[in-house]
Amino acid sequence: MAGFIKQARQITAGLLLGVVAVGSANASMGLDSEAFLQMLLTQLQYQDPTAPMDNAQMVSQLADLTMMEQNAELVHAMNQLRDQMYxxxxxxxxxxxxxxxMVIANLFKVENGRLPSGEILLNYAASDLNLEIYKQDDEPKDHDPVDTLKLGEQTESGKVPYDLNDLKKSLEDDTYMMYAYAEVDGSDLEQAVVQRSVVLSVVIPGGGQDVLVDVKGIGLVPLYSITEFQGDYVAGGGDGGQEGQRPERPGQLPSLPEIDPFASVAGHMEKTMRDGERWTINPFHKPQSMRSNERQKSQPVSHRDAMFRRVR
Structure with a gap:
């Protein structure tokens, strides 16, 4: 009988150590603090009366129990914060x-003769700056541009406005790509292209995936690719009845809380002025998480990278 009790105590102690290890790694993987406590009580029940558990060992295991509970609470709090942010x-x-x-995107669609305008985010002063237009599947290193908008020498870095209505050739209705190349010390370095357009709708995929906005003439782009929007932030929904707006598709937008977390800080969002218009910086634009856009003209680029040109 004593041998059985000893064996049960050893097995229980081994399981208890396993629970500690599993709980420390991930409190949500099966055994929670209640199971841990039950294992501890079972160990106490079947311990050898002639060699009871050491008090220091019991305190250590109770400390492990407390740590498990704190880890579980931390994981729960982090999950809640992530869901709220989403x-x-x-x-x-x-x-x-x-x-x-204003959205960072190289792809654009010409429909009914509509051509995009916007800005080039120039990182350096350049001896020459050109905005080259290509068909959607053409690579700059392998094809000549359909047309080029010459913007000339730029004596300082900053935002350089462009308007494709200034092209010498008219573009047929089709899908195109545009790339801005700045000549710096004899090298053509690609610069980020920002288009001015209108948000048509929003797509929220769920599961932590990027929130997408459908932009007129461009298509679906991630929310973080939008740098600014015109006017001030107004809680309670978009401006109804404006050009480009269309009805929500069934199942497109999940239910969202009525309390607007930005309502209290809307007046403090950073503002800029453009041609006498007030624009607000998009707080979800994360340029620090996007790779450098200084790609040599001769280097290949993926289709996705071409659609959403990265900036620092």
Whole structure:
């Protein structure tokens, strides 16, 4: 009988150590603090009366139990924070519907003769700056451009405005790519292209995936590719009835809380002026998480990278 009790105590102690290890690694993987406590009580019940558990060992295991509970609470709190941030992005994006935005994107569609305008984010002073237009599947290193908008010498870095209506040739209705190349010390370095357009709708995929906005003439782009939007942030939804707005598709937008987390800070969002218009910086634009756009003209580029040119 004593041998059985000893064996049961050893097995229980081994399981208890396993629970500690599993709980420390991930409190949500099966055994929680209640199971841990049950194992501890079982160990106490079947311990050898002639060699009871050491008090220091019991204190250590109780400390492990406390750590497990704290880890579980931390994981729960982090999950809640992540969900709230995701919902906040969705709610924020829904307020952009119908607004004019500045979005980093090289792809554009010509429909009914409509041509995009916007800015080139120039990192350096350049001896020459050109905006080259290509068909959607053409690579700059292998094809000649359909047309080139020459913007000339730029004596300082900053935002350089462009308008494709200034092209010498008219573009047929089709899908194109545009690339901005700055000549710096004899090398052509690609610069980020920002288009001015209108948000048509919002898509929230769920599961932590990027919130997407459908931009007129461009298509779906991630929320973080929008740098600014025109006007001030207004809680409670986008401006109804503006050009480019269309009805929400069934199942497109999940239910979001009525409380707007940006309502209290809307007046403090950073503002800029452009041609006498007030624009607001998109707080979800994360240039620090996007790779450098200084790609040599001769280097290949993926289709996705071409659609959403990265900036620092």
């Amino acid at each position: 919902q906040s992005q969705g709610l924020y994006a829904s307020n952009l519907v119908g607004k004019e935005v």
